[in-house]
Amino acid sequence: MPVEPAPEAGTGQEMKVGTRMTGGLSAVERGLVALGAVSGCATLLMVLLIVPDVFLRKLLSTTVPAAAELSTQLLVLLVFLGLAGAQTRGDHFTMTAAVERMPRAARRACRLVATLASLGFAAIMAWVTAMKAWTAVLREETTIGVVSLPVWPVRIAIALGFALLALQLLLQAWRALRPDGSTA
Amino acid sequence: MIDPNIVGYLMIAGLCLLLVVGMPIAFALGLTGLAGLAATRGTRSLEFLAGAEPFSTTANLTLIIVPLSLFMGHLALTAGLSERAFAAARAWVGHVRGGLAIASVFACAGFATVTGASVATAATMSRIAIPQMLLAGYSQRMAAGAVAAGGTLGVLIPPSGVLVIYSLATGVSLTKLLVAAVVPGVLTAIAYAIGISIVSRFDPQVRAAARGAPADLRTRLGSLARSWEVALLFLTVMGAIYGGVATPTEATAVGAGVALLIALRHTAGRRRELLQGLVETGFSSAAIFALILGSALFSLGFATTQLPQALAGWVAGFDLPPALLTVLLLLPFLVLGAFIDGLSMILLTMPTVFPVVQQAGIDPILFGILVTKMTEIGVISPPVGLNVFVVKGACPELSTGQIFRGCVPFILIEFVLIALLIAVPELTTVAL
Amino acid sequence: EPAKLTYATYLPQSFTWVQVDDWFMDEVTRRTDGEVTFERYYGGTLLSALDVFPGLSSGAADLATGAPGYNPDMLPLSGVVQPYITEKADAAAKAVTDLYAQNAAFRDEWQANGMHLLYALTATENTLWTNRSVTSAEDLKGLRVRATLGIAKSLEMLGATPVAMGMNDGVQAFKSGAIDGFTSAPFDVSTLVGLQDIAKFGGDQGRMGIYAIVALAFNKQSYDALSDSAKAVIGEVAAEIPDRFLKVTDAAVDASVARIREATGLTVQGLSPAETQRWRDETAQAVWDDWTSEMEDRGLDGKQVLQQYRDLVAKYDATSSYVPGFDRVRGQ
Ligand code: NA
Numbered sequence: 001m002p003v004e005p006a007p008e009a010g011t012g013q014e015m016k017v018g019t020r021m022t023g024g025l026s027a028v029e030r031g032l033v034a035l036g037a038v039s040g041c042a043t044l045l046m047v048l049l050i051v052p053d054v055f056l057r058k059l060l061s062t063t064v065p066a067a068a069e070l071s072t073q074l075l076v077l078l079v080f081l082g083l084a085g086a087q088t089r090g091d092h093f094t095m096t097a098a099v100e101r102m103p104r105a106a107r108r109a110c111r112l113v114a115t116l117a118s119l120g121f122a123a124i125m126a127w128v129t130a131m132k133a134w135t136a137v138l139r140e141e142t143t144i145g146v147v148s149l150p151v152w153p154v155r156i157a158i159a160l161g162f163a164l165l166a167l168q169l170l171l172q173a174w175r176a177l178r179p180d181g182s183t184a
Numbered sequence: 185m186i187d188p189n190i191v192g193y194l195m196i197a198g199l200c201l202l203l204v205v206g207m208p209i210a211f212a213l214g215l216t217g218l219a220g221l222a223a224t225r226g227t228r229s230l231e232f233l234a235g236a237e238p239f240s241t242t243a244n245l246t247l248i249i250v251p252l253s254l255f256m257g258h259l260a261l262t263a264g265l266s267e268r269a270f271a272a273a274r275a276w277v278g279h280v281r282g283g284l285a286i287a288s289v290f291a292c293a294g295f296a297t298v299t300g301a302s303v304a305t306a307a308t309m310s311r312i313a314i315p316q317m318l319l320a321g322y323s324q325r326m327a328a329g330a331v332a333a334g335g336t337l338g339v340l341i342p343p344s345g346v347l348v349i350y351s352l353a354t355g356v357s358l359t360k361l362l363v364a365a366v367v368p369g370v371l372t373a374i375a376y377a378i379g380i381s382i383v384s385r386f387d388p389q390v391r392a393a394a395r396g397a398p399a400d401l402r403t404r405l406g407s408l409a410r411s412w413e414v415a416l417l418f419l420t421v422m423g424a425i426y427g428g429v430a431t432p433t434e435a436t437a438v439g440a441g442v443a444l445l446i447a448l449r450h451t452a453g454r455r456r457e458l459l460q461g462l463v464e465t466g467f468s469s470a471a472i473f474a475l476i477l478g479s480a481l482f483s484l485g486f487a488t489t490q491l492p493q494a495l496a497g498w499v500a501g502f503d504l505p506p507a508l509l510t511v512l513l514l515l516p517f518l519v520l521g522a523f524i525d526g527l528s529m530i531l532l533t534m535p536t537v538f539p540v541v542q543q544a545g546i547d548p549i550l551f552g553i554l555v556t557k558m559t560e561i562g563v564i565s566p567p568v569g570l571n572v573f574v575v576k577g578a579c580p581e582l583s584t585g586q587i588f589r590g591c592v593p594f595i596l597i598e599f600v601l602i603a604l605l606i607a608v609p610e611l612t613t614v615a616l
Numbered sequence: 617e618p619a620k621l622t623y624a625t626y627l628p629q630s631f632t633w634v635q636v637d638d639w640f641m642d643e644v645t646r647r648t649d650g651e652v653t654f655e656r657y658y659g660g661t662l663l664s665a666l667d668v669f670p671g672l673s674s675g676a677a678d679l680a681t682g683a684p685g686y687n688p689d690m691l692p693l694s695g696v697v698q699p700y701i702t703e704k705a706d707a708a709a710k711a712v713t714d715l716y717a718q719n720a721a722f723r724d725e726w727q728a729n730g731m732h733l734l735y736a737l738t739a740t741e742n743t744l745w746t747n748r749s750v751t752s753a754e755d756l757k758g759l760r761v762r763a764t765l766g767i768a769k770s771l772e773m774l775g776a777t778p779v780a781m782g783m784n785d786g787v788q789a790f791k792s793g794a795i796d797g798f799t800s801a802p803f804d805v806s807t808l809v810g811l812q813d814i815a816k817f818g819g820d821q822g823r824m825g826i827y828a829i830v831a832l833a834f835n836k837q838s839y840d841a842l843s844d845s846a847k848a849v850i851g852e853v854a855a856e857i858p859d860r861f862l863k864v865t866d867a868a869v870d871a872s873v874a875r876i877r878e879a880t881g882l883t884v885q886g887l888s889p890a891e892t893q894r895w896r897d898e899t900a901q902a903v904w905d906d907w908t909s910e911m912e913d914r915g916l917d918g919k920q921v922l923q924q925y926r927d928l929v930a931k932y933d934a935t936s937s938y939v940p941g942f943d944r945v946r947g948q
């Protein structure tokens with residue numbers, strides 16, 4: 001069980017890898033990070049939706065139409081459009097304690113297994129969420145509130161998010177497979 | 185066909201293996217969840233259930249508080265608010281051993297009275313309190329542990345999302361549960377404070393941080409005056425909730441709006457930093473929600489193996505005196521809590537466990553409080569502890585291992601408190 | 617040959633509908649001598665509120681209980697249970713089950729999605745919980761109230777500001793005072809989530825009655841795969857469901873009445889007969905028309921289905937012994 005803590009130095013290393021990687025990113029990866037950065041601005045949009053809603057409700061007893069539904073959809077966009085960029089930047093939480101104690105060759109093998117397994121997960125999720133998005137388009141699925149918003153755009157964003165995550169993992173797997181081991 | 189229970193054990197083994205090779209935790213949970221689903225229910229069910237899960241887990245109005253509070257924290261930091269709030273805290277409690285960590289726990293307790301979720305509490309407090317504690321020389325372990333564990337007060341002190349689910353799952357009166365939770369909740373905050381004070385004795389870094397004479401009254405009042413914007417922010421958020429203007433989520437949005445205005449005033453020429461805060465919020469949220477989704481997929485697959493139910497049923501089969509049976513009934517929660525989230529845990533096990541609780545004459549209200557405590561141990565226990573990862577997401581410079589290690593004393597405190605509550609059940613019946 | 621069926625609901629086990637389902641499943645297992653058994657998932661552990669019927673349709677469960685109101689795109693006609701038609705929970709439930717048997721369009725929307733509706737249950741009558749007194753439509757002006765479905769439309773026309781929120785969010789918002797009222801809450805469920813301890817005033821203003829259904833349906837393939845004898849037993853037990861539902865609901869409503877009487881800070885309210893009539897006159901037809909035109913947009917004859925539902929309700933309404941919750945509270 002990977003419960004033993006990583007030494008503090010390990011974390012520092014982890015961070016440095018992250019910074020160094022930003023330098024050597026491919027155009028695709030820079031695009032994924034940029035997409036995540038743009039979707040990060042959804043938080044600001046939530047503030048701009050919710051704050052007027054609170055004031056209108058208190059002062060004028062009226063509401064911003066669909067503020068709740070829209071903020072919820074923004075959260076979904078924020079999360080799934082940022083999924084691949086977070087992987088590029090190494091933001092997804094990982095237990096590094098065990099891997100760090102392994103010899104170099106074993107570490108490379110582990111990295112390959114971890115990347116391929118992640119790729120498998122992302123690919124399956126991309127497939128099943130794409131199916132779900134397709135159904136949502138066919139059924140013209142809407143939110144059920146006072147205001148009905150279409151759900152399919154968000155469902156497509158989810159599928160897209162997983163597909164891009166799979167793309168990023170594919171790049172990383174390719175890199176991990178290269179004999180020069182330039183990923184270490 | 186393979187026995188579903190065996191699939192459950194294989195899922196746990198597979199998860200541990202994938203975590204060891206360094207697969208991102210969210211994806212490891214997700215992949216084992218998918219494998220479990222495929223084994224127990226076939227690919228057709230897998231396609232629907234896994235396809236529906238990302239939307240139904242994420243499209244949740246109450247969870248908006250996570251990015252909002254992370255953003256507010258970033259703004260407070262960029263505008264120098266946290267620094268001034270910390271200066272004030274240091275002037276007042278800096279000379280006390282572990283004083284800042286204790287102050288953080290009580291700040292968590294304060295926020296807990298307005299929110300029902302521990303993730304929200306941990307997310308709100310970590311970005312504000314942890315960097316400042318580290319600056320003061322606190323060890324990562326102490327700084328992060330105090331906030332990750334302090335976050336659990338979000339559920340332990342009413343209102344509490346976990347108690348709502350327990351009430352709905354069992355039919356036990358929610359009002360009675362909430363009233364019963366007050367004393368144990370406050371007791372937990374106090375016990376955490378005492379625990380920090382004791383642990384601080386053995387933590388050279390924290391001891392060193394508290395060296396020096398207490399500040400005089402002038403310095404103290406001056407530091408308070410200089411942190412008026414922090415007070416404004418705090419009053420806006422709390423005032424909006426207690427004044428009946430907004431829900432905690434909305435109040436956090438208003439707080440982020442106010443923090444943005446303050447930050448705009450302080451960061452002329454450094455506007456990029458504000459944008460950077462948004463970007464970091466986005467990636468941290470993506471990582472946190474990926475983990476929430478991974479847990480949900482794992483819980484889903486794990487549920488279909490019937491292992492949680494079997495585990496609960498096995499323990500329920502023993503014929504024992506109530507106090508001993510209570511302890512035994514809590515054990516599955518400890519095991520399950522290592523991997524799956526508290527709400528799923530309650531919904532999956534209660535149909536098996538609750539009838540036993542009633543038959544054995546265990547007080548269902550006390551049991552609800554104890555189960556709540558078990559779910560909160562789950563969010564700070566390895567390998568999957570949501571609060572720990574929320575803290576890590578807010579302060580990426582921390583090491584996950586150190587945060588988990590920092591939580592150990594608090595888990596021990598929880599064990600002591602659980603024993604205390606079983607021994608003195610009157611603590612849950614104290615009327616206020 | 618033995619069949620192990622997977623049952624899923626998003627509802628927690630303490631709710632009346634799930635108690636009825638549990639009784640149904642226990643009876644089926646007992647009367648088939650264990651040939652048909654059930655693996656049960658409550659509280660959304662397998663399928664969440666929005667996913668119950670889409671999931672059932674795709675075979676992720678063999679039978680499931682959910683609220684068709686969550687899937688208007690999939691089960692539009694099942695939204696026929698509109699407010700202002702009846703206050704008798706059992707009458708509405710029987711009417712919907714009959715409608716499934718008698719109306720081809722209504723039945724088709726279930727069968728076309730690969731589902732077989734076994735029995736329909738209903739939410740108990742609507743309630744309104746507020747932090748200020750509501751004895752006329754004028755009191756609704758500026759009232760920010762959590763509301764859904766037809767109830768929201770009616771209150772909006774009367775001057776209130778409906779806010780769309782889920783049950784748990786709404787309770788929290790109401791508690792903190794972020795909204796002034798809470799409605800679209802069935803009588804028995806409202807006390808389970810503690811509204812009687814939060815609100816200053818509670819009542820059945822407008823007497824909007826039964827406004828939503830909850831239904832247990834089978835995945836059609838799973839159902840067809842059962843032996844003829846098992847199907848016969850299922851039909852036999854299902855026929856006893858209306859009585860069972862009334863019994864369970866009566867007990868739940870009584871328990872709710874007791875909780876409301878215990879709530880010390882609560883004032884129970886109702887409208888004068890004239891004001892009740894006014895709310896109905898001003899909004900009922902418009903709410904129904906709204907729904908039928910929505911059906912028209914989907915190419916469905918909502919008007920005919922609504923009329924048939926109302927006729928069926930009228931048949932059962934007259935003989936129903938069900939007494940609405942707030943009438944029981946006032947009847948002490
Ligand atoms: Na709380």
Ligand code: NA
Nearest residue numbers: 522562565568
């Ligand atoms: Na855990």
